Amino acid sequence: MSRVALVTGGTRGIGAAISIGLKAAGYAVAANYAGNDEAAAAFKAETGIPVFKWDVSSYEACTDGVGRVEADLGPVEILVNNAGITRDAMFHKMTPQQWREVVDTNLSGLFNMTHPVWSGMRDRGFGRIVNISSINGQKGQMGQANYSAAKAGDLGFTKALAQEGAAKNITVNAICPGYIGTEMVRAIPEKVLAERIIPQIPVGRLGEPEEIARCVVFLASDDAGFITGSTISANGGQFFV
Secondary structure, rough: OEEEEEEEEOOOOHHHHHHHHHOOOOEEEEEOOOOEEEEHEEEEEEOOOOOEEOOOOOHHHHHHHHHHOOOOOOOOOEEEOOOOOOOOOOOHOOOOOHHHHHHHHOOOHHHHHHHHHHHHHHHHHOEEEEEEEOHHHHHHHOOEEEEHHHHHHHHHHHHHHHHHHHHHHHEEEEEEEEEOOOOHHHHHOOOHHHHHHHHOOOOOOEHHHHHHHHHHHHHHHHHHOOOOOOOOEOOOOOOOO
């Protein structure tokens, strides 16, 4: 029987590539999404991957959502915390709501999703948690104090939880993508991409969502059982830790 993998924000962009990559690797995949019913329906029709709607900023919604996934597919053994939002603003203009929304989704969402599956992983003696952070959680980014703080928090969460899970054969790792050629990034004017963004990337191009997905597939595998508490920086050489 295939291991069950749950991907939050799993129907669009990097998350969609992760869901597809895990399915191709033989996992039974469930893709969570928060709001875009049309995109989720199209993703399900195209890939055959079941989709489940809930907001990861709500602990109760996550508990209910995980229960629905497990009732349909079986115990969640691989969790990819990919869901994230931005509410960018310079700090002197940032509102408490903009701060809370980003932290609630991008940081508290990891607790809300991981906590309901953690006990089962401990009981079964196996688990894989992969947290999608960001280059901006490593280096910071002007206009993203909320996002950078949350994504940096994801890395601390990863390192702490890795220590707790190790004895139970649960690995917890993070991936920090740089600029990836998602629909959102490719919507940036070509002149801005060519003159301001790509020159910052030593490999001279945007990353592809599938390149992040391949990192996830490896970290989810049995072959990665000795890797935990680690951060993979997939940014084309833009930033080194």
